[in-house]
Amino acid sequence: MENLREKIEKLLLKVKSPSRYIGGELNSVVKDKSKVDVRFAFCFPDAYDVGMSHIGMKILYSLKNARENWWCERVFAPWTDFEELMRENHIPLYGLESLDPIKDFDFIGFTVQYELCYTNILNMLDLAGLNVLAAERNENDPVVIAGGPCVCNPEPLCDFIDLFVIGEGEEVNIELMELYEEMKKSGEYTKKAFLLRAAGIKGIYVPSLYNVSYLEDGRIEKVVPVCDGVPEKVTKRIIKDLDKVFYPESFVVPFSEIVHDRAVVEVLRGCIRGCRFCQAGFIYRPFREKSTGTIVNEAKALCESTGYEELSLASLSTSDHSDIEEMLTEMTGYTEGERVNLALPSMRIDRFNKNLMEQLSKVRKSGLTFAPEAGTQRLRDVINKNIDEEEIMSACRTAFEGGYAGVKLYFMMGLPTETDEDIMGIADLAKRIADLYFNMKNRPRGQKLSISISCATFVPKPFTPFQFEPQISIDEINRRQKLLLDSTKGKRYINVSYHNFRISILEAALAKGDRRLGAVIKRAWERGCKFDGWDEMYRYDQWVNAFADTETDIDFYSHRAMEYDEVAPWDHLDYMIDKSFFVRENKKAKEGKVTKSCREACSGCGVNKASGRECFG
Amino acid sequence: MDKKNIRVFFEKKDRAIYISHLDLLRTMQRALKRSGLPVWYSEGFNPRIYLNFPLALSLGTEGVREPMDMAIVEDVSFEEITEGLNSACPEGIRIVSAAYPVHPNKDIGFAEYETLFSGNTEALKAAVSGYISRESIKVMKHSKKKGMIEVDIKPHVNILSVSECENGIKVTLRLPAGNELNLNCAVFTESFLEYCNSCEVVAELCCAKRTNILCADGTSFE
Ligand code: SF4
Numbered sequence: 125m126e127n128l129r130e131k132i133e134k135l136l137l138k139v140k141s142p143s144r145y146i147g148g149e150l151n152s153v154v155k156d157k158s159k160v161d162v163r164f165a166f167c168f169p170d171a172y173d174v175g176m177s178h179i180g181m182k183i184l185y186s187l188k189n190a191r192e193n194w195w196c197e198r199v200f201a202p203w204t205d206f207e208e209l210m211r212e213n214h215i216p217l218y219g220l221e222s223l224d225p226i227k228d229f230d231f232i233g234f235t236v237q238y239e240l241c242y243t244n245i246l247n248m249l250d251l252a253g254l255n256v257l258a259a260e261r262n263e264n265d266p267v268v269i270a271g272g273p274c275v276c277n278p279e280p281l282c283d284f285i286d287l288f289v290i291g292e293g294e295e296v297n298i299e300l301m302e303l304y305e306e307m308k309k310s311g312e313y314t315k316k317a318f319l320l321r322a323a324g325i326k327g328i329y330v331p332s333l334y335n336v337s338y339l340e341d342g343r344i345e346k347v348v349p350v351c352d353g354v355p356e357k358v359t360k361r362i363i364k365d366l367d368k369v370f371y372p373e374s375f376v377v378p379f380s381e382i383v384h385d386r387a388v389v390e391v392l393r394g395c396i397r398g399c400r401f402c403q404a405g406f407i408y409r410p411f412r413e414k415s416t417g418t419i420v421n422e423a424k425a426l427c428e429s430t431g432y433e434e435l436s437l438a439s440l441s442t443s444d445h446s447d448i449e450e451m452l453t454e455m456t457g458y459t460e461g462e463r464v465n466l467a468l469p470s471m472r473i474d475r476f477n478k479n480l481m482e483q484l485s486k487v488r489k490s491g492l493t494f495a496p497e498a499g500t501q502r503l504r505d506v507i508n509k510n511i512d513e514e515e516i517m518s519a520c521r522t523a524f525e526g527g528y529a530g531v532k533l534y535f536m537m538g539l540p541t542e543t544d545e546d547i548m549g550i551a552d553l554a555k556r557i558a559d560l561y562f563n564m565k566n567r568p569r570g571q572k573l574s575i576s577i578s579c580a581t582f583v584p585k586p587f588t589p590f591q592f593e594p595q596i597s598i599d600e601i602n603r604r605q606k607l608l609l610d611s612t613k614g615k616r617y618i619n620v621s622y623h624n625f626r627i628s629i630l631e632a633a634l635a636k637g638d639r640r641l642g643a644v645i646k647r648a649w650e651r652g653c654k655f656d657g658w659d660e661m662y663r664y665d666q667w668v669n670a671f672a673d674t675e676t677d678i679d680f681y682s683h684r685a686m687e688y689d690e691v692a693p694w695d696h697l698d699y700m701i702d703k704s705f706f707v708r709e710n711k712k713a714k715e716g717k718v719t720k721s722c723r724e725a726c727s728g729c730g731v732n733k734a735s736g737r738e739c740f741g
Numbered sequence: 742m743d744k745k746n747i748r749v750f751f752e753k754k755d756r757a758i759y760i761s762h763l764d765l766l767r768t769m770q771r772a773l774k775r776s777g778l779p780v781w782y783s784e785g786f787n788p789r790i791y792l793n794f795p796l797a798l799s800l801g802t803e804g805v806r807e808p809m810d811m812a813i814v815e816d817v818s819f820e821e822i823t824e825g826l827n828s829a830c831p832e833g834i835r836i837v838s839a840a841y842p843v844h845p846n847k848d849i850g851f852a853e854y855e856t857l858f859s860g861n862t863e864a865l866k867a868a869v870s871g872y873i874s875r876e877s878i879k880v881m882k883h884s885k886k887k888g889m890i891e892v893d894i895k896p897h898v899n900i901l902s903v904s905e906c907e908n909g910i911k912v913t914l915r916l917p918a919g920n921e922l923n924l925n926c927a928v929f930t931e932s933f934l935e936y937c938n939s940c941e942v943v944a945e946l947c948c949a950k951r952t953n954i955l956c957a958d959g960t961s962f963e
Contacts, residue, residue, distance in 0.1 A: 136759055137801045143764065148756035150771075150831040377771060379764045379831075431771030431829070433789070463788055 129223045131215055139206045143379040144172035147220035150377040151429065153189045153196070154221050161193040162305050165219050165226035165266070167234045169244035170657065172200040176376070177384035179438060180272065181235055184293055186372035194301060197221040197229075198376070201244045201655070202251070210251065217252040227253045230304065232266045233289075233297075236274035236281070239634035240627065240657035245270070246284060246649040256646065258286050258332065263315050267304070271297075275329075276360075276407050277586040277694040280634055282331035283642030286315070287322055289329075290697055291360025292393075294369055296327040323354045327361035329697065330354070336639055342680060344638060344691040359698040362735055366393055366412040371422050374429035386434035386467065387426040391419050391451070395440040396722040398729075399497070400508045400713050401536065403585040404440055407699050409731045410739045411444075411722060416451040423455065427464055435459060436467040443468075444723075492523045495534035498542075499549030505716045506541050508709075513553070520557050524564055529571035531557065537604050538582040538596040540713060547604050550577060551611035554618050573617045579608065581628035585635050586694045587701065589709030592686045595632045601625045626664040630656065632682035638693035641681070643674045700734035744781040744812040747822060748842040748963075753804040754950075757833025762797045768831065769809060775829040778822060779815035795846040795962070796918055796954055799925050802854075803950040808962065810842060843963035849919035850957030853901070854926045858933075859909035860944040865937070866910060868944070869903050872936045880932045894932070897924055909947070918954065926951065 136142035143149075166185055168175025175181060181198070188196035197219030202210060209215075216225040226232055232252070234245050246256045249268070255261050258268065270281060271289035278288045289296055300322060307313040307321070323330040333354045337345040349356060363369045375387065394411035395404065414422075423435055437455070445451060452466075459466045496516055498504045504511060520531055535550050554575045561573050581601055584593045596604075605622055612618045634641065648670035655661035671678045686692065688707045695703070705728065712719060719727050722739055726732070732739050753760070760768060770790045773780050782788040793810040813822070819839040826836045858865055872878070878895040899915040912933075916924040926949050937944040954962040 141761075142800070143756075143759040143761070146756050146759055148832045377831075379760045379768055381764070381767075428775065431774035433770070433774065463782060465787075 128215065128218060128225070131213060132218075132223065135206070135209045135213060135215075138209060140203065141172075141380045144200070145202065145206055145220075147223065149220075149379060151374045152198075152221055152376045153185075155189075155195045157195075157222065157224075159193065160195040161308070162195070162231070162301055163219075163229040164188055164194065164196040164231040164233060164301070165199050165229045166196050167199040167226075167232060167245075167248055168201075169234055169236065169241040169248055170201055170655070171203055172378070173380070173382040175200045176378050176382045178235065178237065179388050179390060180237075180293070182372055182375050182388075183370070183390075184235075184297060185376070186374070187294060187370050188297065188301070190370070191301075193305075195221070197226075199226055199232075199248070201241075201248055204655075204661075207247075207251065217248055225253065227266070229266050230308075231301070232268045234268075234270040234272075234285070236270050236272040236278075238657060239274055239280075239631050240662075242281060242634060242645050243649040243653045243656055245281070246646065247654050249284065250649075256284055256649070258282075258284055267315065267318065269300075273404065273407060274635075276403070276697060276699060277635060277637070278329065278331065278697075279336075279639045279693040280637040280641035280645060282639050283646065285331065287319060287328055287330045289361075290327045290358050291699070292363050293361070294363055296325060296361045299325050300328065320351075320353065326359060329358040331639075334696065344693060344695075346691060347696045357696050357698045359734070360407075360700060362410070362700070363393075363412070364735075364737060367414050367418050373422075373425040375426060375432075377430050377432070384436065385432075386436050387423065387430055387432040387464075388436045388438050389419055389423045389426065390414070390439060391437045391442055391445055392439040396444050397441065397510065398508050398709070398719050398721070398727065400506075400589040400709055401497075401539065401582060401585070403588050406587050406701055406729075408440065409699075409701065409729065410735055410737070413445055413447075416447045416454060419451060420454050420458065424458060427459075427462060432464070434465040434467055492528050492530070493532040493534065494519060496553065497534065497536050498539060498546060499535065499551070499553055500546045502716055503539060503542060503546045503549070505718050506713050507536075507539055508713070508718050510718055510721065513556075516553070517557070517560055520560060521564070524561055524567050527568045529561075529568045530574040530576070532576040532578060535577060535579050536582045537579050537608070538601060540582075540590060540593045541716075542596075542604075544604075544607060547607050548611045550579075550608055551615075551618070554612065555615065558615070558617055575618050577608075577612070577618060577620045578623075579605070579620065580623040581625040583628050583632045583635060586692065587699050587706070589706045589713055591636070591692065591706060592688060592710055594685045595629065595682045597683060598625070598629065624659055624662065627656070627659070627662055629678070629682050630664070630667055633678050634681075636686075636693070637681050640676060644670050644676050647673050698734070700731045702728075702730035705729045742815055744814050746810060746812050746842055747819075747839055749809050749811065749822065749826065749839040750806045750837050751804070751809060751830075752835045752837055753798065753807055753833065755833040757831065758801055758803050760833075761800050762794070765798075766792060766794070768834070772826060772829040772831070772834075773811065776825040778817060778825045779813050781812035781814050793846075796849055796852065798951060799927060801949065802926055803948065805950060805952050806837060806954070807951070808954065840963070844956055847920060848956040849954060849962055850917065850921075851915050851955040851959070852918040852926075852951055853913065853915050853953045853955065854929075855911060855913045855948075855950045855952050856926065856930055857906060857909060857911050857947040857949075858944045859947050860937075860942065862905050862910055864942045865944055866903055866905075868937050868940060868942045869900065869910070869912060869933070871940065872933055873898065873900055878932060880928055882928065894924060894928060897922070898929055909944075913952070915955075919957075 185196050188194050218225050249256045268286045270285045271293050275288045319330045322328045333350050334347050336347050339345045392413040394408045396411050399405050497509045584590045648667050651666040653666050773790050781791050783791045795808045798804045822839040823836045877893040879891050881889050882892045884890045897917050901913040904911050930946050956962050
C-alpha cells in the first residue's frame with residue numbers, strides 16, 4: 125500500500141507554497157511512535173502562514189512535547205487548492221510531524237483565536253474523516269477539545285467540541301492529558317467517564333453536561349449542570365507567576381514566509397487599561413509581568429535556536445511593562461550586537477516619548493501606527509481610551525522629528541453613543557496632525573506626508589462593558605462610512621480604508637451567540653463557507669442563506685441590546701470579573717466618565733479576590 | 742582580516758526539495774546565523790547575511806552539488822565551515838564541501854540532470870527515441886520581455902544516457918544554464934511527458950535531480 129507521505133508528495137508540486145504541507149521544518153519535534161502514550165493534534169483553524177505566527181501554539185507545542193511519552197503535532201487548515209487535491213485523492217488531515225492521520229490521535233485540540241475561523245474547525249474535522257458533531261462521533265474517535273480567547277463564549281461551538289479549556293492553558297492542559305493517560309492505563313477510560321471526570325478539573329467546561337433552557341422571547345432562561353460533580357460555573361485558569369511559567373527555548377522555523385516570521389517573547393499578560401470595547405483587556409486579567417532578566421534570557425535562547433533576524437516583544441501593551449526602559453536598553457544591547465531587529469508591537473501612544481523613540485529608531489525605521497480608536501475626546505472617554513489629543517499630537521511630533529513622515533491611525537466606527545460629530549472628528553484629527561506637520565520647521569525633508577486612517581466596525585464582545593450593546597445596522601454603517609469619506613475629501617495625504625463590515629456583523633453574532641448558532645455554523649459550512657476571515661473567501665450571501673435555512677435571526681444576536689439582568693449565553697463561565705463591574709462600567713461609559721488604569725487605582729473588577737492575589741505590590 | 746569569499750556546495754533532497762528558491766535564501770541565512778560562523782553581513786541600513794546562489798534550483802528538483810556563495814570575516818577552515826553549517830541545517834540540506842570560488846558565476850554554461858520515469862521500460866525507451874528524433878521540440882516558455890513564447894528546445898536538449906531502472910527508465914541529460922540561456926529541467930520533463938501522452942505511453946515522473954553544474958567549456962563549475 126502506498127503510504128500517506130508518498131501520496132502527499134505526489135501532489136505537492138501542484139499547489140502554492142508546498143513546504144507548508146510536508147513538515148520537516150527546523151526544530152519540529154519527531155518522536156518514536158512506539159514509545160508514545162498520548163498523541164495530540166494541535167490544530168490551528170486557519171492557514172499555516174497565520175497559525176505558525178501564533179505564540180500560544182508554540183508555547184503549548186513545546187510544553188506538551190517536553191513529556192517524553194506525549195507527542196504533540198501541528199495541523200493547519202490546508203488552503204483550498206490543496207484541500208481539493210486531498211479530497212480527490214482521499215488524503216485525510218494529518219499531523220505535520222508524523223504525517224499520520226489525526227483521526228487516530230488521542231486528542232484533537234483547536235485554538236480558537238477569532239470567531240471567523242469556526243467553519244474551518246468543521247472543515248478540518250471533516251477532512252480528518254470525523255463527524256463534525258460531537259454527539260455523532262464514537263468511542264474510539266479522538267477527544268476534540270478547544271481553547272483560546274474565543275472560547276470565553278464557546279456556546280456556538282458546543283455541537284462540535286467535546287470539552288473546552290477555559291483560560292490560560294499551561295497547567296490545565298497537562299492535568300487533562302495526565303487524567304487521560306491515567307484512565308487509559310488503568311482501563312477506566314470510556315469517553316463518557318473521561319468527560320465526566322475532566323469536568324471536575326478547574327477550567328474544564330464539558331458542554332454536554334449542561335442544559336440550556338430558553339424564554340419565550342428567545343432569550344436564555346438558565347443553564348444548569350445535568351448531574352452532580354459538574355460545577356455550576358466554570359472558572360478560568362490563570363498562571364500565578366508569569367516569571368516562572370514554561371516558555372519554549374525554540375520555535376519551529378518555517379521555510380515559507382509567514383505573517384509574523386520572527387522570535388517572540390511574551391513580556392506580560394493582561395492589561396492595566398480598561399478600554400471598554402476590548403475583550404482581551406478583560407479576559408486576560410490580572411496584569412502580570414515577566415522580569416527583565418527572564419525576558420532577556422528567553423529572547424537570547426530563542427534567537428540562538430532559531431537564527432531569526434527579528435525579535436518581537438509581545439503583549440497587549442508592551443510599553444506598560446514597569447521596567448520597559450531598562451528592558452529595552454538591555455535588549456538592544458544584545459540585539460544590536462547580534463544584528464537582530466527589535467520589533468515592539470502594542471506601544472501605547474502616551475508612552476511614546478523621546479527615549480523610547482530613540483531606542484526604536486536605533487534599530488529600524490518603519491511606519492508608525494497609533495490607535496486613537498475614536499475621533500473626539502468625548503467618545504474616547506466613553507470607550508475609556510485614556511488618551512487625549514495633546515498626547516496624540518506630541519507622539520506625532522516626536523515621530524515627525526524622528527524622521528517619519530507617515531502615520532497610520534486605527535479607528536472604530538459604530539461605537540456606543542457615536543454621533544456624526546465623532547465621525548467628522550476623525551477627519552478633523554487627521555487634518556490637525558497634517559497642520560502640525562506642515563508647521564514644523566524640522567519636519568522630515570524629501571518625504572511626502574501620509575496619514576492612513578483605517579476603520580473597523582465596532583463589534584460588541586462578551587466579557588466587556590459593551591457586551592450589552594447592539595451593533596449598528598448595515599445602512600447606518602454605510603451612511604457613516606460615506607460621511608467620513610466626504611469629510612476627508614480633497615486631502616490627498618489622507619487615505620481612508622475600511623474593514624469589510626459584512627464580516628463584522630457575522631463576528632458580532634458569533635461572538636455573542638448561543639448554542640442555537642451551532643446549526644447555523646454547520647449549515648454555512650455545508651454551503652461551502654470557510655476561511656471567513658479572508659476577505660476574498662468570505663461569502664456573506666451564504667451566511668445569510670444559512671441563517672435563513674435554520675430560521676435563525678441574525679439581528680437577534682448582533683443588533684439587539686441586552687438587558688443588564690438578562691442571562692447571557694456565557695454567564696456560566698467565570699472569567700474572574702464580576703458582572704456588576706461590567707454593568708458599572710457600562711453606565712459610566714454612557715455618562716462619559718473614564719476609569720483609571722489599574723496601576724493608578726483599582727476599580728474593583730473582582731479579579732484580585734477571585735485569583736487570590738493582589739494585582740500590584 | 743578582510744572578507745574572504747567562500748563557495749560551499751550543498752545537497753538538497755527529501756522534503757527540502759519543496760523549499761522554494763526565495764525561501765532557501767532565508768533558510769540558509771538562518772542556518773548561518775545559528776552556526777555562529779563569522780559571516781560577512783551586507784552593509785546598509787538593514788544589514789543581512791550575504792549569500793548568493795550562482796544558479797537557482799527550481800522547486801521540486803533535487804540538487805546533488807549546489808553552489809552557494811558567502812563570505813567570512815575571520816579565519817576559519819573549510820572543515821569548520823562545513824561542519825558548523827551542517828550542524829545548523831534543516832533536514833534534507835547537507836553541505837558537502839567548502840572552498841574558495843574558482844569560477845565567476847558568468848562562466849556557468851550547462852547543468853546536468855538525472856530524471857526517473859516510471860512506466861513500461863520498453864515503451865518509455867522508444868518514447869525517448871521518438872521524442873528526441875523529431876524535427877523540433879516546441880515548448881512554451883516564459884520570457885521576461887515577451888510573456889509566453891514558443892521556443893524550439895531541440896538544439897539544446899542533450900540526452901546523455903537512457904537506462905533501465907526499477908519500474909521504468911533513467912534519463913540523464915545536459916541542458917544550457919546560466920545568464921545566456923537557461924533551461925529548467927522541467928522544460929524537458931514536461932515536454933517529454935506530453936509527448937508520451939500524445940503517443941499513449943503511460944509515464945510518470947518520479948524524480949528529477951541536478952547532478953552537476955558545468956562551465957561553458959564543459960569543466961565542472963568550482
Ligand atoms: S482587581 Fe483592580 S487592579 Fe486588579 S485588574 Fe481588577 S480593577 Fe485592575
